[in-house]
Amino acid sequence: MEQRANNISRLEGGQFDVLIVGGGINGAVSAAVLQGRGLNVAVVDRGDWAGFTSSSSSNLAWGGFKYLENYELNLVRKLSTSRNRLLKAYPSNITELGFLAALDHSSPFPPWLAALGSSAYWAIGNFQTQRPQILGPEEMKAEEPVINIDNVRGGIEYYDAYLRDNDSRFVFNFIRSALESGASAANYVELSSAEREGGLWRARLRDLEDGHDFELTARVIVNAAGPFADGLNDIWGTKTEHRIVYSKGIHLVVPQLTASERVLAFFDDTQRLFYVIPMGRRSVIGTTDTRVDTPFTEVTEEDRQFLLRQINARLDLDQPLTNDDIISERCGVRPLVVKNDGDDREDTDWTTLSRKHEIEVDDHHRVITIFGGKLTDCLNVGEEVAEAAEELGLLLHPDDGHWYGEPPEEVRQDFMRQAKRMKLDDLRHKKGVEPLSERLWRRYGRRAFGMLDEIREDARMGEDIMHSADYLRVELHHAARSEMITKLEDFMLRRSKIDLVVRTDKIRTADGLSEVAEILFGDHADEKLAEYLATGEKVDQPS
Ligand SMILES: Cc1cc2nc3c(=O)[nH]c(=O)nc-3n(C[C@H](O)[C@H](O)[C@H](O)COP(=O)(O)OP(=O)(O)OC[C@H]3O[C@@H](n4cnc5c(N)ncnc54)[C@H](O)[C@@H]3O)c2cc1C
The missing domain is CATH 3.30.9.10 (D-Amino Acid Oxidase, subunit A, domain 2)
Structure with missing residues (x-):
């Protein structure tokens, strides 16, 4: 909650090189590459990160x-x-x-x-x-x-x-990479309107959590609204050769x-x-x-x-x-x-319509629109958006490829050595289940080192938090600090896949659910839990 609030204060009244509208795979990858290559980027989504198409794929x-x-x-x-x-x-x-x-x-x-x-x-x-x-x-x-x-x-x-x-966790990793390079990003923030003023975009946004409106300026807009890309271009009158x-x-x-x-x-x-x-x-x-x-x-x-x-x-x-x-x-x-x-x-x-993507640049309005695209093609989309930004006169650092990918093999080996020394996998070994060290490395990369420290200091951090959810207490604390979880559903369905793989009735009666809400939302836990339970029936569950 604090992470999002800090980002919203940075967005309010901020001056950015680029405003990216949409935090699905295309917006996330654009944020990672543009911020990673030295621009000052703002990225917003009116739902959760990957809350729309990018959490409905075949993975x-x-x-x-x-x-x-x-x-x-x-x-x-x-x-x-x-x-x-x-x-x-x-x-x-x-x-x-x-x-x-x-x-x-x-x-x-x-x-x-x-x-x-x-x-x-x-x-x-x-x-x-x-x-x-x-x-x-x-x-x-x-x-x-x-x-x-x-x-x-x-x-x-x-x-x-x-x-x-999940696809949505993969997408969030690009948002996190952008955040770590200094981008300002917030979910549940909608772009309401935008107009050109003095050579800049003046964008009006609404925080959908508390309903307050604010403005920011940007030199260029990246329209990464996926299925909504055409509607967004209509707002400011961008004419394109393609549509969705x-x-x-x-x-x-x-x-x-x-x-x-x-x-x-x-x-x-x-x-x-x-x-x-x-x-x-x-x-x-x-x-x-x-x-x-x-x-x-x-x-x-x-x-x-x-x-x-x-x-x-x-x-x-x-x-x-x-x-x-x-x-x-x-x-x-x-x-x-x-x-x-x-x-x-x-x-x-x-089924015969192509699954290719197109990126169009509107020089006059200074808008880059991403049409189509697949998760698979995300690195290409990122690189093409960076080229388009350069075409519009933004100066990017050379591409050293650091905006994507996992840490090098030697870092992974160092992590595995540390995990072995503390007997992490022996402690939590379950037959037929992926070793904990591999799971933590896959989900968190370098950030998993800090988790080992936390488990060493407090053994409770290494305990499962909800039966059959494959999540440790330490992961929840980490998520609360750095995964911009605004609603409980963001965690249950998109940062984790608990809502996808565990039946609703089991989740609702799970012992650990209240603790999950407490760790993620502190004083707001009851309110967030009630909101989740009220909408839970609708969320990806058959009626
Ligand atoms: C059933 C299915 C299976 C698929 N399987 C695969 C697969 O296996 N592999 C693969 O590579 N691809 C797959 N795809 C394709 C891939 O999932 C999509 O092409 C991709 O997720 C589209 O991403 P996007 O960022 O363009 O759109 P989205 O993920 O929809 O993101 C657009 C975002 O823009 C936000 N937005 C819109 N308007 C505003 C506004 N005014 N203010 C703020 N935010 C706004 C929306 O909330 C949304 O989150 C599949 C797609 C589907 C539907």
Whole structure:
């Protein structure tokens, strides 16, 4: 709470080089690169960081194998290169994993053609992942007994990558990087209006927590409002060559369907790919791809039944999955970029619209707009926004690459040595669960050193705070100080993924929940807890 209040005081009346509107992946990465390269940056979001689209993804960093279907070789090349860069820069957070795709008689491709495609995909990705392979139905069954091979002709296994923690935590790391380099940032702050005055932008903002309005000035605005980018440009009259259309996608989180850490891929009855994606001790089924006219969407009973029907038909389960197995749900719209003069007619197949991004610079208004983009492509988006800022005359320090990535391997080894000396993993060892040292390093990097000190000083800091939540007391104290948690939901759903992987009734009755609120909000704990419990039913939970 204090961290946010300090940032709001810096924003109020402040003079900035750049104001970034939107704290999803595109706004977060822009903040990290521009502040990291020496500009004075303000970044705001009217919700929580990654509170909109960037917390509804499949958590994959991938080259887009399926885009080869539309012959988008350039896009696949770009995304594969981005995936490779992410794998290198985030060795603990982004992990390569297999995609085992089962092909049945109604699939659009026979296994041999899919195998050819996967080899091309591997080559386009510069052979940086494991080599793909073709499998017969029996081999698939041996690898993944859960797959129903009655109709399966064969399959392929190719490799991509996924974010081990949530998309939203990945996004927050860029906000934190910007904050640590000196940016002023606040969630739950909305840009209400902005106008040019004396060669500068004068922006009016509202703190949505207490309703007070304030102003700041900036030389350039970065419009990173994702699905809302067009509406924002309308406010100040920026005309662009592109605009956004929406494709809705849903995910269902269910108990773990396979213990192996790989993605299972299937074609649904409409011949679109959908997946079973690992999420710790859970599995995530998704996603759908439906044209919608509004960014505000929710999972409908029809969506739910569609996905459950598809997955039940393709797996050998003791009992088919039903609504009762759904632990939580996610729903969002992909902001897809189209030319202003067409290609989104009623009869356009939505799935064939490109997933590429576009960055447009309005020299006259001094606005940079980011259209589309994927989590996977975030480093490219950051670099292109930096180029656009230079185009508008802002002076950036040379790019030394320090605005992204994990600390070097020797720092990690030093951390692991210290953790070993204090027997951290022995103390908290649970069978089948990731060692604590690795978990802390992945989540906090260099900041995890301080946590070791705190646990050494007070053993209670090393205790689990909520049963099955995989969070230590020390992590909560750290989050309270430096993860800008404004509502309890910010922690439960986005900095952690507790709301995604634990059933609502278990969370509500969990012993540690009040202590979580106390650590995060001090004197305001009761009020914040009541607010969370009142909205909890709505948050990503099936009704
Ligand atoms: C179902 C689904 C699955 C996906 N899977 C993947 C995947 O596996 N891998 C991948 O790479 N990509 C994936 N994507 C794509 C990716 O998630 C999105 O392209 C990306 O998150 C978009 O980020 P963004 O920053 O542009 O938008 P957002 O995350 O929506 O951020 C825009 C922000 O702007 C804020 N905002 C808007 N107006 C204002 C205002 N006036 N004042 C202040 N703030 C404002 C909003 O609150 C919002 O938080 C998926 C998308 C979906 C929907």
